[in-house]
Amino acid sequence: MKKSKGIKYVTKKGGVFWPSDAMKEIANMSDPKIYDKAEKNPVKFWGELAKGGLTWEKEWDETYEEKLPYFKWFKGGELNFCVNCLDRYLDKPKAIAMIWVPEPTNEKPIKITYGELYDKVNKFANVLKQNGIKKGDVVSIYLPMIPQALTAMLACTRIGAIHSVVFSAFSADALKARIQDGKAKILITADGYYRQGKKEPLLKKAKVAARKTTIKKIIVVNRIGGKVRGGKFLDFDTEIEKANSYCKPEIMKSEDTMFLLYTSGTTGKPKGIVHDTGGYATQAYWTCKWNFDLHRGDVMWCTADIGWITGHTYAMYGPLLTGATTLIYEGGPVFPNPGRWWKIIQDNEVNVFYTAPTAIRMFMGGDKKWISKYDLSSLKILGTVGEPIDKESWMWYFNKIGGGRCPLIDTWWQTETGGTLINTLPGIGPFVPTVSGTSFPGTRHAIVNERGGAVPKGDSGFLVQQSPFAPGMLHGIFNNHKKYVDTYWKKFKTMYDTSDGAYLQNGLIRITGRTDDVMKVAGHRLSTAEVENAIHDNWHVKDCAVVPMPDKIKGQVPIAFVVLKWRKSSEKLEKKLKKHVDIKIGPTARPKRIFFVEDLPKTRSGKIMRRILKALLINEKPEGLMTLVNPNSVEKIKEVVSARS
Numbered sequence: 001m002k003k004s005k006g007i008k009y010v011t012k013k014g015g016v017f018w019p020s021d022a023m024k025e026i027a028n029m030s031d032p033k034i035y036d037k038a039e040k041n042p043v044k045f046w047g048e049l050a051k052g053g054l055t056w057e058k059e060w061d062e063t064y065e066e067k068l069p070y071f072k073w074f075k076g077g078e079l080n081f082c083v084n085c086l087d088r089y090l091d092k093p094k095a096i097a098m099i100w101v102p103e104p105t106n107e108k109p110i111k112i113t114y115g116e117l118y119d120k121v122n123k124f125a126n127v128l129k130q131n132g133i134k135k136g137d138v139v140s141i142y143l144p145m146i147p148q149a150l151t152a153m154l155a156c157t158r159i160g161a162i163h164s165v166v167f168s169a170f171s172a173d174a175l176k177a178r179i180q181d182g183k184a185k186i187l188i189t190a191d192g193y194y195r196q197g198k199k200e201p202l203l204k205k206a207k208v209a210a211r212k213t214t215i216k217k218i219i220v221v222n223r224i225g226g227k228v229r230g231g232k233f234l235d236f237d238t239e240i241e242k243a244n245s246y247c248k249p250e251i252m253k254s255e256d257t258m259f260l261l262y263t264s265g266t267t268g269k270p271k272g273i274v275h276d277t278g279g280y281a282t283q284a285y286w287t288c289k290w291n292f293d294l295h296r297g298d299v300m301w302c303t304a305d306i307g308w309i310t311g312h313t314y315a316m317y318g319p320l321l322t323g324a325t326t327l328i329y330e331g332g333p334v335f336p337n338p339g340r341w342w343k344i345i346q347d348n349e350v351n352v353f354y355t356a357p358t359a360i361r362m363f364m365g366g367d368k369k370w371i372s373k374y375d376l377s378s379l380k381i382l383g384t385v386g387e388p389i390d391k392e393s394w395m396w397y398f399n400k401i402g403g404g405r406c407p408l409i410d411t412w413w414q415t416e417t418g419g420t421l422i423n424t425l426p427g428i429g430p431f432v433p434t435v436s437g438t439s440f441p442g443t444r445h446a447i448v449n450e451r452g453g454a455v456p457k458g459d460s461g462f463l464v465q466q467s468p469f470a471p472g473m474l475h476g477i478f479n480n481h482k483k484y485v486d487t488y489w490k491k492f493k494t495m496y497d498t499s500d501g502a503y504l505q506n507g508l509i510r511i512t513g514r515t516d517d518v519m520k521v522a523g524h525r526l527s528t529a530e531v532e533n534a535i536h537d538n539w540h541v542k543d544c545a546v547v548p549m550p551d552k553i554k555g556q557v558p559i560a561f562v563v564l565k566w567r568k569s570s571e572k573l574e575k576k577l578k579k580h581v582d583i584k585i586g587p588t589a590r591p592k593r594i595f596f597v598e599d600l601p602k603t604r605s606g607k608i609m610r611r612i613l614k615a616l617l618i619n620e621k622p623e624g625l626m627t628l629v630n631p632n633s634v635e636k637i638k639e640v641v642s643a644r645s
């Protein structure tokens, strides 16, 4: 794409924003008829997209097979994911695949070409093979935002190994649980990384996590000068240097598992979401083409960490599948000052910027000079993901970062869906603050009541996905059929339960948030049950409930209500409990507050009424007190809460 700086890509009509002629002209998709075309026969439609977007070794026998609760896309088709990201773009080996921006300002950004990345990935794939990794084996990746993360992930896909990436800010315990569930043979990690000007150690946690597990070798990237030697430790770069430079790609079936990614649900144990190869690749490719309008040479910066699905699909894989350039940044958003992100956009001429509302809210409160200092005219499209965005933040992002020129798309999706599903397309519009938009062409969503029936237009209800299920959708929970059925299919049987609420606003979908006990803390998905489990570990704790409370910047923060056995509450104990959450899960999950109370509101069957606790936190009148066995507890909790607010 020719980079035309500062072009106006939107125009205002009828109080909302639409793509301008300039946007329609460059857009990969600007024909509104695409929705009807796809709707007529979604299976045929996806078949055509899969053929058009990917390189297959063998065409499939059947485009879609549905045997609920499972379904398969491109059955019998064969491909290699890594070939689709790298080999097919070797006609321009000098094109940039990745720009890596290290946090320390005395280190220069590094540009890695498709040719160089291909070389490294092949070599590292051979390293994995030499260490006994075969097709179908699980490899744990516990890395920060450094280029080796991409090398490691792609190397797995080259040899058909299943990667399981774990967020580097998660604790040793959290990593261990994921290693054990996947029975990973190798762990790839780093000695540490830079965050907010400090060295953040990682290897220490990795070592603790790997103890007494299936891990045979730990491959370590030297990022902060730590040395590893001997035993089960290998140095990432030394091993790459020694390895052969070509590794034949393993030809995979479309429905073979490509990766696992653990996510939080309503129970205490994270579940390993299973993603396949061909379906995932198809959705990742086309959502990048049509949502982010990626062309070869475009620079996309998705700020999500690789530990989350957004990092997988839009910071790592999607841009490469389309031959574009992905930018990743190692460190904190305001280091060394609040201008850092905007300087990165200016210096690297970023075209597409994709971030979470939490980040927007954080920058909104800051000094304007940190933004106006920089030239952001290379931007073409803006996106948000992960949580609902309010109108004020939407307008601020649109005007201050996008200069009022760029389509802003609010993309709704989940770890389970692999790629985006509900948003308007930049070439089609409209762009309406707080509204996500329409189902991606070829996918179907509905808003239903408790029994699965349609709600009257405009009423709130449960958001479901209908058959045929999108190609990027999960293919189960690792080794847990029952949980897969219970979580996604029990309630509506033939429709996928998203656990989100939504309503229609002028025909467009507006997401209202989770309907279960999942929190979104600074865009990070966490379960209240996991935090409760961690607090319960303490011997003094008799009972505990964790609920999300609205937060101006982070969207939601966890708040804990704790009943002690007989010990008196103290600040020391509060600190200890918080620290324990850090150890069990990670600081992301640390409760902002712990209220020590005498009793928790419970129903006759012993169920804690978290709804009531939520209401008390926001000063609302709690409903449903009649169903409680201990209605008196509510007044007392109210006193504790207001005393500390």
Ligand code: WTA
Residues within 6 Å of the ligand: 263, 308, 309, 310, 384, 385, 386, 387, 388, 389, 410, 411, 412, 413, 414, 415, 416, 436, 498, 499, 500, 511, 513, 514, 520, 523, 524, 525
């Ligand atoms: C929420 C993140 C409102 C939603 C990709 C969903 C959103 C959960 C949006 C999945 C959005 C995601 N507007 N809410 N645009 N996007 N969500 O698995 O509640 O980390 O169920 O995947 O984030 O979180 P996850």
